[in-house]
Amino acid sequence: MARLREVGELEALRRLIRDRAAGPGVIVGPGDDAAVLRPTPGVDLVATTDALVAGRHYLAEWITPEELGARLAAANLSDLAAMAATPRWALLETGVGADHEVDDLLALERGLERALGEAGASIVGGNLSATAGPEWLTLTLLGEVARGRAWTRRGARPGDLIAVSGAPGRAGAGLALARRLGAAARDPALEPLLDAWLRPRAHVALALSLAASGAVTAAIDISDGLAGDLRQLCEASGVGAEIDAALGEGDAPLARAATALGVGAFELFAGPSDDYELLLAVDPARRAAGELAAEAVGERLAFIGRFAAAPGVIEAVSGDGARRPIEASGFDHFARR
Numbered sequence: 001m002a003r004l005r006e007v008g009e010l011e012a013l014r015r016l017i018r019d020r021a022a023g024p025g026v027i028v029g030p031g032d033d034a035a036v037l038r039p040t041p042g043v044d045l046v047a048t049t050d051a052l053v054a055g056r057h058y059l060a061e062w063i064t065p066e067e068l069g070a071r072l073a074a075a076n077l078s079d080l081a082a083m084a085a086t087p088r089w090a091l092l093e094t095g096v097g098a099d100h101e102v103d104d105l106l107a108l109e110r111g112l113e114r115a116l117g118e119a120g121a122s123i124v125g126g127n128l129s130a131t132a133g134p135e136w137l138t139l140t141l142l143g144e145v146a147r148g149r150a151w152t153r154r155g156a157r158p159g160d161l162i163a164v165s166g167a168p169g170r171a172g173a174g175l176a177l178a179r180r181l182g183a184a185a186r187d188p189a190l191e192p193l194l195d196a197w198l199r200p201r202a203h204v205a206l207a208l209s210l211a212a213s214g215a216v217t218a219a220i221d222i223s224d225g226l227a228g229d230l231r232q233l234c235e236a237s238g239v240g241a242e243i244d245a246a247l248g249e250g251d252a253p254l255a256r257a258a259t260a261l262g263v264g265a266f267e268l269f270a271g272p273s274d275d276y277e278l279l280l281a282v283d284p285a286r287r288a289a290g291e292l293a294a295e296a297v298g299e300r301l302a303f304i305g306r307f308a309a310a311p312g313v314i315e316a317v318s319g320d321g322a323r324r325p326i327e328a329s330g331f332d333h334f335a336r337r
Contacts, residue, residue, distance in 0.1 A: 005098035015106060023122025025088060035124035037089055043144040048079035051138040057274075060135075062178055063198050065104040068137070069111030070199065075223065076141040077119050077202035078276035082221040084151040084211035085143035087119045087204060092126035093138040100135070112139070119204045149211065153236035155218035156281035158309040162241060163280045163290070163301040165203050168226045169248060170196035172273025173257035180261065190260075192253040200276045205297040207278060215290030218281040225272040227326050229279055231314060237281070240313035243270075243305030245324070247316075266316065270326060281307060 007015075017030040028036035039045060052072050054060055063071070073090075080087050092112065096105065113123060121141065174197030177185040185194065202221075210216050220233045234241055248254050248269030258265040280301070282290050287303070294301045305317070315323045 002102045003099050007102055015102065023089065023124070026122065026124050029122075029124050030126070032125075035089070035091070037124065037142070039088075040144055042147055044147050044150060046080055046083050046085035046143040046145055046150060047140065048076055048143075049138060049140040050075040050079065051136055053136045054134040056134070059178065064111075065107035066111030066114075067198055069108040069113075070115040072137050072139050073112050073115035073119075074200045074202045074276050075274075076139045077115070077121075077204055078200075078221040078223060078278075080141060080143040081202050081204045081207035081278060082151065082219045083143070083145060084149065084207050084216070084219070085145040086208065087116065087121035087141060087143045089124045089142045090116055090121055091140040092123055093129065093140075094126070095129045095131040095136045097132070097135060098130060108137075116141075119202065151207075151211070151216060151219040153218055153220050153233045156233060156237035156239050156307045157217060158239055158307055159284060160217055160281040160307045161284050161287060161303050162230070162243060162305040162307060163282045163303050164222070164226070164277055165206055165280075165294075165299060165301060166275065166277040167192075167196065167251055167254070168222050168275050168277050168279075169254055169269035169271065169273050170251070171200060171275045172197075172225065172271055173254055173261070173268045174198070175273075176261055177257055189256060190253065193257055196275060200274070202276055203278050203299065206294060206299045209293040209297045210280070210290055213286065213289040213293035215282050215286035215293065216280050217283055220279050222273070222275045222277045222279050224274070225270065226275075226279065227270040227314070228272065231312075233279065233281070234307070234312060234314060237307070238311050240308040240310040240315075241305060242308050242315050242317050242323075243326070245316035245318040245322075247304055 022029045025038045027038055052058055077087055170193050174193035177190055218237055220229050222229050230241055248265030254268055255265050258268055291301060314326045316326050317323050
């Protein structure tokens with residue numbers, strides 16, 4: 001297998017962009033100094049960017065190049081889903097070592113292109129850089145939303161319901177198990193947790209269906225952990241929140257992880273985790289419409305609490321009415337580990 005130091009930058013770039021079809025709205029694509037794009041008339045552009053750094057955001061020994069590309073796509077697609085935007089165009093920047101296998105780089109891009117393509121987006125350019133330190137990937141993703149219709153974190157109101165997609169906490173549990181147990185974490189009983197960590201998926205179709213229903217008043221994606229991202233939404237909207245203290249107990253894989261890690265299922269459900277699920281404020285009068293919109297794209301919303309009037313007060317409420325404050329911490333890039 002050829003390494004980057006053997007083929008050189010220009011040949012590597014030729015291989016990366018060879019046979020790549022231009023997506024809709026792409027006037028000039030990869031291979032020139034810049035892309036030329038034509039947005040749809042009457043829309044607002046939505047832009048996001050995210051990076052994955054080896055050893056910080058992923059463990060290279062646990063993930064294939066194609067899975068890594070798909071994971072980078074999911075991180076960015078999830079941001080657009082949280083804004084109810086349709087993905088369109090992406091710019092990829094990579095920082096890799098001279099001994100990086102060219103075929104692995106091509107596989108990474110295949111995984112990225114496949115995941116983006118499933119959501120209607122295409123790669124329109126980027127940059128290939130060398131690094132002597134940890135390898136890294138950065139994706140910038142542009143999308144579109146009908147003018148003035150983007151979701152934000154600022155619209156939640158007291159009484160709105162708190163809903164989530166998927167199974168928050170599983171990705172964080174998968175990572176914790178991999179670090180704690182090593183190869184033993186590949187136990188089939190723990191596969192749903194490793195799958196959530198290594199192969200997350202963004203909920204673009206769900207977001208677009210929900211946007212059409214008019215049920216959602218505010219949104220954020222769960223990229224740092226449910227409690228931490230809930231706090232960010234509450235701060236932006238000037239509200240508090242009450243959530244079910246039994247969350248996580250009905251998730252069998254999460255409960256097994258809690259036992260293995262010596263923590264509570266609620267702590268895993270609400271704790272630091274890059275699940276790329278959606279956390280939504282839902283108008284109670286439109287709950288049924290939201291549930292139907294989710295079912296229409298083969299998904300399900302879980303309603304886990306409601307927003308409250310006291311700004312910034314986030315509590316877990318037990319079945320007997322007992323309350324306790326939630327430490328709303330999420331993943332912090334600069335926290336001591």
